[in-house]
Amino acid sequence: MLKNSSKILFLLIVMLGTLITISSNSWLAAWMGLEINLLAFIPLMSNTNNLMSSESSLKYFLTQALASLILLLAIILYMMKIQINNDMSSLPEMMMFSSLLMKSGSAPFHFWFPSVMEGLSWTNALLLMTWQKIAPLMMMSYLNIKSLMIMTIVMSVMVGSLGGLNQTSLRKLMAFSSINHLGWMITAMYFSESMWLIYFSIYTILSINIIMFFNMFKMLHMNQLFSNFFNSKSLKFILFTNLLSLGGLPPFLGFLPKWMVIQSLTINNQLMLMIMITTLTLVTLFFYIRLCFSAFMLNYYEPNWTNTIKFNTHQMIMYLIMSFTSSGMLFLISIMYFML
Numbered sequence: 001m002l003k004n005s006s007k008i009l010f011l012l013i014v015m016l017g018t019l020i021t022i023s024s025n026s027w028l029a030a031w032m033g034l035e036i037n038l039l040a041f042i043p044l045m046s047n048t049n050n051l052m053s054s055e056s057s058l059k060y061f062l063t064q065a066l067a068s069l070i071l072l073l074a075i076i077l078y079m080m081k082i083q084i085n086n087d088m089s090s091l092p093e094m095m096m097f098s099s100l101l102m103k104s105g106s107a108p109f110h111f112w113f114p115s116v117m118e119g120l121s122w123t124n125a126l127l128l129m130t131w132q133k134i135a136p137l138m139m140m141s142y143l144n145i146k147s148l149m150i151m152t153i154v155m156s157v158m159v160g161s162l163g164g165l166n167q168t169s170l171r172k173l174m175a176f177s178s179i180n181h182l183g184w185m186i187t188a189m190y191f192s193e194s195m196w197l198i199y200f201s202i203y204t205i206l207s208i209n210i211i212m213f214f215n216m217f218k219m220l221h222m223n224q225l226f227s228n229f230f231n232s233k234s235l236k237f238i239l240f241t242n243l244l245s246l247g248g249l250p251p252f253l254g255f256l257p258k259w260m261v262i263q264s265l266t267i268n269n270q271l272m273l274m275i276m277i278t279t280l281t282l283v284t285l286f287f288y289i290r291l292c293f294s295a296f297m298l299n300y301y302e303p304n305w306t307n308t309i310k311f312n313t314h315q316m317i318m319y320l321i322m323s324f325t326s327s328g329m330l331f332l333i334s335i336m337y338f339m340l
Contacts, residue, residue, distance in 0.1 A: 006043070013040035014131065021135035027075045027096075031068065034103065034135055038064045041132065047121050056119025063102065063112040070099035090145065097143050104136040105175075106182045107155035114163070117175040122215035125171055129178045129211075130204045137196065141189050149190050154276055156183030161283035168222045170214060173287070174207075177246065180284050184261055187277060191264040199257035206246045206254055209322045213239055216319075225291065238323045240292035245326040247288035248281060253329040 017037025024030045038061070045057040074095035081092060098109070105113035117125050160180025167173045181203050188196035219225060225239075245252035258281070265274035 010040045018135045022138045052119030056116045060116045067099045067102040100136040107159040114172045114175040117171045126211045157277045157280045161280040247285040253326045
C-alpha cells in the first residue's frame with residue numbers, strides 16, 4: 001500500500017484528521033477533524049486486487065456520513081441549549097454519543113463493520129480496527145453517559161462474542177473480535193480517563209502482530225491456517241500464542257487490560273456487569289481455542305507438498321520481538337510490579 005506516493009499523502013491526512021479531533025477545544029472543530037479523516041480514508045480503501053473494495057468504501061462512506069450528520073445536528077442542538085440556557089434533558093448528548101458509537105462500529109450500530117472489513121486489504125483493516133477508533137473514542141470519553149454506556153458495553157461484548165462463532169473469514173473474525181474489545185474499552189472508559197488508553201495501546205500492539213502475520217502469508221480464510229505454511233512448527237506455535245493473547249488468556253499480555261477492567265468493576269461493586277462481560281468474552285476465547293487446538297496437536301495433518309516460503313529477515317525479527325512482547329510481557333510486568 002505504501003509504495004504509492006498518493007497513498008502516503010492520504011495516510012498522513014488521515015492521521016492529521018485524528019490529531020485535529022483529539023486536540024480541538026470545541027465540538028465543531030472535532031467534527032471537522034472527523035470529516036477530514038473520513039474523506040482521506042476513502043481513497044486508501046480502493047484496491048484493484050479486491051473486487052469488494054469499492055462496495056466496502058461506499059458502505060463506509062454512507063455510514064460515516066450519516067453518523068457525521070447526526071453528530072453535527074446534535075452539536076447544533078447542544079450549542080442552542082447552552083445559549084438559551086433551557087434544559088432540554090440530555091438528548092443532544094445522547095445523540096452525539098450514538099453517532100460516535102456508529103462511527104467506531106460499536107453495537108448496536110455495528111452492522112456495517114464486518115462487511116466493510118471483508119472488502120479491505122489487511123493493512124487497511126488494521127487502520128480501521130485501530131487508528132480509526134481513536135477520534136470517536138476520545139470524543140466519547142468527554143461524554144460520560146452512564147446508562148447508554150452500560151447498554152453499549154453489554155451489546156458490544158455479546159455481538160462480538162456470538163457473531164464470531166460461525167465465521168470462516170479471518171477478516172470478519174477480526175472484526176467481531178474488535179467489536180468485543182470495543183465493549184471492554186468502553187467499560188474501561190466508564191471508570192477511568194486513562195485506562196481505556198492503556199487497553200487500546202495493548203490491543204493495537206496485539207492486532208499489529210497478528211495482522212502482520214496474516215498479511216505476510218496472504219491468509220484470508222480459516223482453512224489457510226491449516227494448509228499454508230506448517231512446515232515450520234515454531235512459526236505455527238508463535239501465531240496461535242498471539243491469537244490466544246488477543247483473546248485474553250491469562251499467561252499472556254492480552255489478559256493485562258482485561259485484568260485491570262475486572263479489578264475496577266469489582267472495586268466499584270459492578271459485579272453483575274463484570275460477570276456478564278467476562279462470561280461472554282469466554283465465548284470469544286472459545287473460537288480462538290477452536291482455531292488453535294488442532295494446531296497445538298503437533299501431529300495435525302500436514303500436506304507432503306508445501307510451498308516453500310521466503311522470509312524477509314527484517315519482518316521476521318520485528319515479528320519475533322512483537323511475539324515475545326505479547327506472550328511474555330505480562331510475566332515481566334508482574335515481576336517489575338512486585339520488585340517495586
